[in-house]
Amino acid sequence: MSASFGGAIALRNVTLAYDGHPAVHRLSGEFSRGSLTAIVGPNGAGKSTLVKGMVGVLRPTDGLIQPDGLGGGGIAYLPQHAEIERHFPISVIQTVLLGHWRRIGWTRRVTRELCEAAQRALAAVGLAGFERRPIGTLSAGQFQRVLFARLIVQDAGLILLDEPLAAVDWRTSEDLLRLIVSWHREGRTVAAVLHDLDQVRAYFPDTLLLARECVAWGPTREALMPQNLRRARDLSETWSEGENHRPAPGPWRAGLAGYPDPLPVSGEREGSA
Amino acid sequence: MTLYDLAFGPFAEFGFMRRALAGCLALALGCGPIGTFLVIRRMSLMGDALSHAVLPGAALGFILGGLSLPAMSLGGVGAGLVVALLSGLVTRLTPLREDASFAAFYLISLALGVLLVSTHGSNVDLLHLLFGSILAIDNAALVLIGAVASMSLLSLAVIYRPLVVECFDPGFLRAVGGRGGLVHTVFLALVVLNLVAGFQALGTLMAVGLMMLPAAAARFWVHELWMLSAASSALAFASGFLGLLLSYHLDLPSGPSIVLVAGLAYFASVLCGSRDSLRTLYLQRRQPAA
Numbered sequence: 001m002s003a004s005f006g007g008a009i010a011l012r013n014v015t016l017a018y019d020g021h022p023a024v025h026r027l028s029g030e031f032s033r034g035s036l037t038a039i040v041g042p043n044g045a046g047k048s049t050l051v052k053g054m055v056g057v058l059r060p061t062d063g064l065i066q067p068d069g070l071g072g073g074g075i076a077y078l079p080q081h082a083e084i085e086r087h088f089p090i091s092v093i094q095t096v097l098l099g100h101w102r103r104i105g106w107t108r109r110v111t112r113e114l115c116e117a118a119q120r121a122l123a124a125v126g127l128a129g130f131e132r133r134p135i136g137t138l139s140a141g142q143f144q145r146v147l148f149a150r151l152i153v154q155d156a157g158l159i160l161l162d163e164p165l166a167a168v169d170w171r172t173s174e175d176l177l178r179l180i181v182s183w184h185r186e187g188r189t190v191a192a193v194l195h196d197l198d199q200v201r202a203y204f205p206d207t208l209l210l211a212r213e214c215v216a217w218g219p220t221r222e223a224l225m226p227q228n229l230r231r232a233r234d235l236s237e238t239w240s241e242g243e244n245h246r247p248a249p250g251p252w253r254a255g256l257a258g259y260p261d262p263l264p265v266s267g268e269r270e271g272s273a
Numbered sequence: 274m275t276l277y278d279l280a281f282g283p284f285a286e287f288g289f290m291r292r293a294l295a296g297c298l299a300l301a302l303g304c305g306p307i308g309t310f311l312v313i314r315r316m317s318l319m320g321d322a323l324s325h326a327v328l329p330g331a332a333l334g335f336i337l338g339g340l341s342l343p344a345m346s347l348g349g350v351g352a353g354l355v356v357a358l359l360s361g362l363v364t365r366l367t368p369l370r371e372d373a374s375f376a377a378f379y380l381i382s383l384a385l386g387v388l389l390v391s392t393h394g395s396n397v398d399l400l401h402l403l404f405g406s407i408l409a410i411d412n413a414a415l416v417l418i419g420a421v422a423s424m425s426l427l428s429l430a431v432i433y434r435p436l437v438v439e440c441f442d443p444g445f446l447r448a449v450g451g452r453g454g455l456v457h458t459v460f461l462a463l464v465v466l467n468l469v470a471g472f473q474a475l476g477t478l479m480a481v482g483l484m485m486l487p488a489a490a491a492r493f494w495v496h497e498l499w500m501l502s503a504a505s506s507a508l509a510f511a512s513g514f515l516g517l518l519l520s521y522h523l524d525l526p527s528g529p530s531i532v533l534v535a536g537l538a539y540f541a542s543v544l545c546g547s548r549d550s551l552r553t554l555y556l557q558r559r560q561p562a563a
Contacts, residue, residue: 102449
């Protein structure tokens with residue numbers, strides 16, 4: 001299964017709101033055909049909201065979201081906290097087969113070719129031999145691999161991932177990142193919400209740095225420049241104070257250990273964070 | 274008295290017992306899979322709510338058309354669907370959760386039903402509506418139950434795949450445009466239809482018992498969805514068979530007898546089922562964590 005196509009999505013002055021509170025404000029730009037973009041930003045920056053808007057689960061209160069050239073595959077979407085019933089009596093292979101939804105719908109037959117495609121996808125995520133296992137018996141990492149296999153089967157030109165690596169170990173996240181990169185090589189358009197800036201720098205050519213409004217959108221190295229990260233953090237503090245949010249974790253909080261700190265001013269702020 | 278006399282004599286001897294048994298078989302076929310889906314979707318209490326909701330419609334049918342099957346059934350289906358749709362609407366338009374809006378509407382509906390029956394009918398009628406009677410299963414009722422069972426199985430065959438996905442991963446179904454809302458509505462309509470089919474024999478309050486108890490019990494024996502449905506149907510029919518016999522020999526009302534037998538099967542399953550029952554969890558040696 002190779003899609004030489006890749007969808008594009010253009011955003012024109014898009015505002016998305018939850019219960020009247022704007023979560024994404026006046027965002028313009030384009031996820032161009034065949035691009036691989038990381039969407040990063042502090043907590044509450046509107047990353048998930050933006051993805052939901054692009055999938056069509058959430059309607060923009062203002063502006064336009066224009067998908068283009070999606071072809072038959074449509075958009076494949078992996079939500080952040082999938083409302084999946086993990087103890088549902090369904091097997092791994094059946095879950096993966098659901099990726100064929102656009103081909104099988106309510107009642108059409110699941111052919112041998114479709115089954116074989118699902119098996120190949122399972123092998124690609126490193127779960128060959130797990131076909132008959134009930135999903136309830138899988139670990140969080142294995143289950144995420146199953147969902148990735150389902151994305152493979154969906155064979156979509158545009159793939160949107162909302163924190164796909166949030167609950168998985170290092171090994172799994174390396175494997176899944178490699179899959180994401182392979183989709184990019186196949187010409188698909190991929191956008192993923194991520195938290196780990198090292199992963200973003202290592203694997204993603206483009207980055208959208210979001211803090212309710214667009215802070216930077218372009219080549220990753222430029223988008224993640226220290227001054228941009230600082231601006232995103234400053235913006236996040238203005239809404240954190242107003243809404244009593246917990247302070248943002250990760251590189252967004254000043255001077256957090258474990259990161260090559262992008263913020264030259266972080267030292268003096270350490271005590272207050 | 275031989276075993277044959279005990280177990281099969283009543284059915285061989287009396288037409289109404291045969292009709293009741295046939296009714297139980299048809300009910301069991303529809304209720305098995307539907308109850309299974311209710312349990313799996315954590316909507317067990319929704320079935321209960323809908324069974325109460327049917328009452329004012331059945332009462333209205335009774336007031337307008339007397340003890341007539343079509344009038345009462347039509348009224349019951351109407352009232353059940355109205356409650357299902359209205360609570361679905363409130364859930365969609367307001368932040369109130371589905372269980373709460375269902376509870377609100379079924380309580381209103383139940384009160385309305387009791388009010389209607391007590392102002393326009395006698396206590397006997399109320400008892401009849403609430404608890405049913407196997408004598409009420411005449412040929413027309415049997416045709417109704419059979420039709421509902423057939424329709425349920427056919428509809429389930431059509432919506433099976435999206436219904437499974439709607440239970441398992443509703444977000445995915447939404448993202449691929451699988452019309453989850455429609456599937457949910459059709460399913461609720463099937464629940465209402467089956468409850469109405471059951472209330473002639475079991476009564477409005479008991480009809481849901483044949484739906485929920487076997488499905489809850491089956492969960493302690495098998496895992497796969499079709500096995501759960503089949504086991505639920507088998508348990509429901511067995512409960513109907515034994516319940517009818519108890520009701521006949523001991524002169525008990527049929528509805529509660531059938532539901533209590535299903536209840537016994539449930540208790541037995543919780544205690545000694547082969548999967549996750551108390552026996553397997555606490556009596557056998559714990560296996561090392563996988």
